[in-house]
Structure formats: C-alpha cells, structure tokens
Amino acid sequence: MLRAWLVNGLLLLVVLVACSVSSDGADGDTGQPWLKPDTKPPQITLLGDNPFFLKVGEEYREPGAKAVDDRDGEVPVEVSGKVDTARAGEYIVVYTARDKSGNVARAQRRVVVEPGEPAAESRYPPDTLTINSDLETKGYEGDTSIPRPGLGEWVDEGGKFTTRITRVTNAEVTVGKNGEKSPVHHYPKDQAWNSDQTLMVLGGRWLVRADTFERIKQVSSHKRWSHSDPDLRIGLERCGEDDHFCVAKERVSTGEITILYEIPGAYERMTLGEYEGNLDFHDRYIVLTGRKVENHDSEIATIILYDLQDGRAVIKDFDDPDHKLYLTKTYKNDKLDWASITPTGKYVLVHKYSDMRSGVATDNKKTVEVYDLELNYLYTLAYKANHGDICISNDGKRDYYVQFENDGPGAFDHYADADGGETISGVWQYDLETGERVRLVANHGGGHVSCRNHLRYGWAYISYKKLIKEDSETPYLYRDIFAIKLGPEGVGEGGERIVERFANSRYMKKDNSACGYSYTDLGPHALPSPDGSMVLFKSNWTKNGCLDDFLVERRP
Numbered sequence: 001m002l003r004a005w006l007v008n009g010l011l012l013l014v015v016l017v018a019c020s021v022s023s024d025g026a027d028g029d030t031g032q033p034w035l036k037p038d039t040k041p042p043q044i045t046l047l048g049d050n051p052f053f054l055k056v057g058e059e060y061r062e063p064g065a066k067a068v069d070d071r072d073g074e075v076p077v078e079v080s081g082k083v084d085t086a087r088a089g090e091y092i093v094v095y096t097a098r099d100k101s102g103n104v105a106r107a108q109r110r111v112v113v114e115p116g117e118p119a120a121e122s123r124y125p126p127d128t129l130t131i132n133s134d135l136e137t138k139g140y141e142g143d144t145s146i147p148r149p150g151l152g153e154w155v156d157e158g159g160k161f162t163t164r165i166t167r168v169t170n171a172e173v174t175v176g177k178n179g180e181k182s183p184v185h186h187y188p189k190d191q192a193w194n195s196d197q198t199l200m201v202l203g204g205r206w207l208v209r210a211d212t213f214e215r216i217k218q219v220s221s222h223k224r225w226s227h228s229d230p231d232l233r234i235g236l237e238r239c240g241e242d243d244h245f246c247v248a249k250e251r252v253s254t255g256e257i258t259i260l261y262e263i264p265g266a267y268e269r270m271t272l273g274e275y276e277g278n279l280d281f282h283d284r285y286i287v288l289t290g291r292k293v294e295n296h297d298s299e300i301a302t303i304i305l306y307d308l309q310d311g312r313a314v315i316k317d318f319d320d321p322d323h324k325l326y327l328t329k330t331y332k333n334d335k336l337d338w339a340s341i342t343p344t345g346k347y348v349l350v351h352k353y354s355d356m357r358s359g360v361a362t363d364n365k366k367t368v369e370v371y372d373l374e375l376n377y378l379y380t381l382a383y384k385a386n387h388g389d390i391c392i393s394n395d396g397k398r399d400y401y402v403q404f405e406n407d408g409p410g411a412f413d414h415y416a417d418a419d420g421g422e423t424i425s426g427v428w429q430y431d432l433e434t435g436e437r438v439r440l441v442a443n444h445g446g447g448h449v450s451c452r453n454h455l456r457y458g459w460a461y462i463s464y465k466k467l468i469k470e471d472s473e474t475p476y477l478y479r480d481i482f483a484i485k486l487g488p489e490g491v492g493e494g495g496e497r498i499v500e501r502f503a504n505s506r507y508m509k510k511d512n513s514a515c516g517y518s519y520t521d522l523g524p525h526a527l528p529s530p531d532g533s534m535v536l537f538k539s540n541w542t543k544n545g546c547l548d549d550f551l552v553e554r555r556p
Contacts, residue, residue: 038101042069044077046095051110060085060111067097067105075099081228082196087531088115089455090281090396092228110282112396123533124483125162125554129496133426134442135480142476142504148541149550152213156555157503165503168213168536168549169202171515182517184538184549188450188463188525189276189340189389192536196230197529199252200536202549207252220250220257222272226283227454227530234260234279234286234308235272245270247286247306261306261313266293269327276338280345281392281454284309285373287341287348291327292317301325301336303375305348316375323369323377325352331361337385342399343392343454347432348375349401351385355411367411368401370432381430382437383410387523391451394458394489401430402440402449402460402486427462429486440486440497444478448523456532458490459483463505463526463537470507470543479505481526481535481552502526503552505539512540515547 048063060083067077081093091111098104128136143158154166169183183203185192192200193210200210207216223235237248239259247261263270270290271277277287288304295302295317303325305314318325324334337351347370354367366385370378381401388403407425409415415422425443430436445466453459466478484490485498492498505524512519524537534553540546 038071038099039103040070041103041105042067042072042075042097042099044095044097044105044107046107046109048109051112053112053114054085055114056085056088058085060113062093063109065095065097065107067095069097069099069103071101072099082230083111083113084196084455084531085113087455087533088113089457089531090227092282094228123531123554125500125502127492127498128501129492129494130441130499131496133439133496135482135499135501137477140480140501140504141474142479142506144475144506148545157552161501161503162554163502163552164555166551166553168551171517171546171548182512182515182547184517184547185525185527185536187275188448188461188527189278189452190527191225191278191452191454191530192527193529194225194230194252195227195530197531197534198230201225201233217255219252219255223248223250224272224279224286227279227281228283234283236270236288245288245290247288247308260308261311263288263290263304263313264315267291267302268293268296273340274327274336274338276351277340278390278452279308280341281343281396282345285341285345287339289327289336289339299326299328301327303339303348303350305341305373305375314373314375325350332356337366340390342390342432343451344397344399346373347371347378347399348373349381349390351388354383363404363406364408365411368403368430379435381432381435382428383412383414384428387446387448389449389451389460391449391460391486392454392457393487394485396457399432400460400486401432402451403428403430404443404446404449406443406446427460427484429460440484440490441499446523448525450527453528453530453532455530456528458486459528459532460486461526461528461532461535463524465508465521465523467508467522476504476506479508479524481505481524481537483528483532502535503537505537507540507542507545508538509540509543509547512547517547 044067046065065077067075069075075097078096083091093109095107139160149155149167151170154164157163171182186204200208205218205221207219223233226232231252233250237246239246245263246259249258267290273287274289286306290302300319302317325336333356335353339350350369355365363386367380368382368385370381384405386404391400391402405428426439427441429438429440444464447464450461461483463481464478468475481502483500490498508522526535526537528535
C-alpha cells in the first residue's frame, strides 16, 4: 500500500507492508523458505555408470557428477579417490558437494578394474599346479646357503623361485630400547599396508614408509586401514570422562580422531572381533566383540555390528540357550574365538568352541557359524575350525571361508565319512552361498591363511609352519609361502589347483621372547599387500637370528 504526505514542502512516500499470520496462529512464519535456516545439503547425481567396470590397462576417464542445491542452484563437486588401472581390484571414488550454508553431501562410485592381459600379471610369480593336491617340493626346499639380508637389503630366493626377499625390520637394534617390543607385523588378518601401499603399520603402532621402511610416527592401535582412503584408519577409541568405548576414525596424516559412534553401556573389554575382525571391502560394516560389566559373572559375550554408512548399530548379548557365546579364558563350549564381517558385507562369521565333551580344546571341536546383518543365526558353515580367513570370489560376488583342518571327524561327529575323504587334513574352502566344502591343498603341520589382498580378488595366501630338525637335509621343507586361486577359476589341468610360489620362510623359533615377541608360534604369518604382489612374513632366518619381518616380491 502506498501513502503520501507533504512535509516541509517535500513529498514523502511510504510503502506499507502487511505482516501475515500463519493459519495456525504462529506469527513470524512467512511461508517463504529462503527466510528459514538452510539445513538441507545439495543433491548429487553421478554421471555415467555405477558401478563402473573396466579392464586392467584401460584408461579410467572420470564421468563426473552434478550437484544442485535447492537455494544455491548448481554447486561445485569435489572428486577424490585413486583408481589404479594397472592393478585389478575394486576402488571407491568419492564425490563431495557443499552449499553456501556449509551443508555437505557425499556420494560414492564403485570402480571395478577387472583382470586384463597376462602381461599385467607379470608382477606375480608364474602359475604352477599342485601335484596330487600337494605342493611340488623339488626346487622349493629352501636354500640354507643364502645369507640373511641386512636392513633394507635384498637377496634372490633360490631354487625355482622367481622372487627376491628384502629385510624390513631390525629387531636386534630396536627391541629393548626404551622398552620397545618387536617391530614385526601383527597378524595375517590385520592388513599392514594402507590402500595405495605407500604406508605400513608395524609392531602394532609404528607408521613406516612402505618403500624405505623408515619410521614416521606412532599411530593409535585397535584400528584397520580403510580399503579406499589411504589416509584413514577405522576402529576403536576410548572417549569421554568415563573412558567408554567409541567407534572412531583416524586421519593418519594429521592424527585427527573423529568419533563416529559412542557405544552405550559399560564394558569390561571391547576389541575388533577378538583382534581378528575386519571391515568389509566397501568400508561399510565393522564387527566389535565385548563383555559388559553386568555380564562379568556370566561371561556372556556381546557382539556389535556397526553400519558406518547409516550410523546404525545392532547390539546383541549372546545369551540365547541355543546360540550362546562366552568371552572367557576358560576353554568350554560356546567360548568365542573371533567374529568378523565378510568381505562382501553380507554376513557375520563367528568362530567358536562347540564340542567339548572330552574336555580337550582341539580344532576339531570348534565350529564356524553364519549370521545375518541383524545378528540372527543362519546356519553352521564348518564343523572344524582352525586358522583361516574370509576371502572373496574372483567376480567379487560371493564370500569363501578358507582354513586349515586336521585329520579326523569334526565337532559332533561331522565329516566322519572316511571313504568320501571328508576327514583328511588340508586347506579347505567353504562357499558361504552354497555351503560347498572343497579341499584345496594338503596341510603340512598347520599354518595360516590371509585374504587381505582386497585389490586382487579370488586368491588366498597360505603359509605353512612345519619345522623339520635343523640337522635334516631339508630343514626348511614345508615352510612355504604361496598364493592359491579359489573357486572354479582356480582349477587347472587335471583338476589340480593353480598356485603361485613366493618363498620359503626358513627358520623360526617357538620362543622369541628375547626378541621382544611373546607370541609362541612357528608360523611366519604371511600377509599379502592389497594388490597381492608382495608378501610380508616373519622369520628368524637362522637358529640364532632375531625375529624380523621380510618382504618377498617377484624379481624385476
């Protein structure tokens, strides 16, 4: 409305604006969205395919993305994430958009680089075949004349091997200084390398350069490397004045810790799946195992499945009479050994003691159970349970569980059909979709399995730990480190398995406490790099040597 007055000879014009009142009587609401606080992030639309498939050696041309905000219109999109087209595997490209009010939106594209020409595989040892489901021994016995390399130095592996071995740590110098423990890597199921293989974590806490093995700084423990972000580790932290447990991420370059989820309740202990849990290959889920203070006497275990994408947690006390789990030092039925999410993120596996009728805690008295993402029991996958890891198929669509097994029937008298070969020892593969159980290769004195090669699908890395007397003509026989191809793609001529021979791990003491390493095991704990081209292993090399880490890779 317009009004006019004549004031001191000047014409004064005034515009009157009426204030509206909302129909519900609340004044101040104009019904005009641009006058309200902006809390809505932009909407990101990915251009091109998702997932995006290409072959090794092909060029990845970023399809891009478009982001539109309801107030600011089109806003810029930042693209992060590395796609290495020289290496088969799965990569995550992250798109981030921010409006003028600071609201952030993110989207992801999965880029799958599939195996290409054989030349691209030249970084790996040549394919060989098992012989009667066993490794060929001639030419792979372990050359005792090869000297132990110095720190950062390498020697060619002998015999038929096509690899070289580099010494990564120097326990003789570092152990005992200021109370330090052995600097060797933790375990075959705990990836030492970051996703782009430029950094490693050794000794459980030391961040080192992956090319020179030079120490950089200490990082927090109880975390796992992200499969897509080379600067990110995800896992557990203690937070708050009461020092309770939280899920957190650590930005390695800066040391910044971000709390993602505060776990409710009081817990006596909490770990990443009893130290053997991992993230799925898409970095969406993590499994934690713990025991609440209120369950101290009952020893009932609690499992937490946390969804990093949706921020949702499934928390379950395993006190169901049919599917109990205990966190205890006592060997008894339903004692939890470890738990983890599978690489595809479809299932949770639980490894436990199950058939203690004799009171003897043998691996043939354990079982492996499969649970869904609400932690509901689905079925028992294996009625034997030894050292093993959860692997992924060549096409990335299914999970395999691969483990060592000893002779004899399993828990509750399963696998008792001797004529069918079910009782014999070996390294066995289980298909989580079908339950099919297949023997891959013989078992010589036990060992370990690792499938932390998340950029190389369809392979498991095996290390034997049998140790023959040092005065034997072949003291290092069956100290093999090798990769074996899984699934139907791994079956070669005559039904034999395709294997790649990396090295012989040589001598290892059972007691390495003098070297600052308290774990009593003869296993080299072979651990592949994310792309599977390098393998880290522990060895004393000779009887009088200190325990160190060594890295084996194909000779140039």
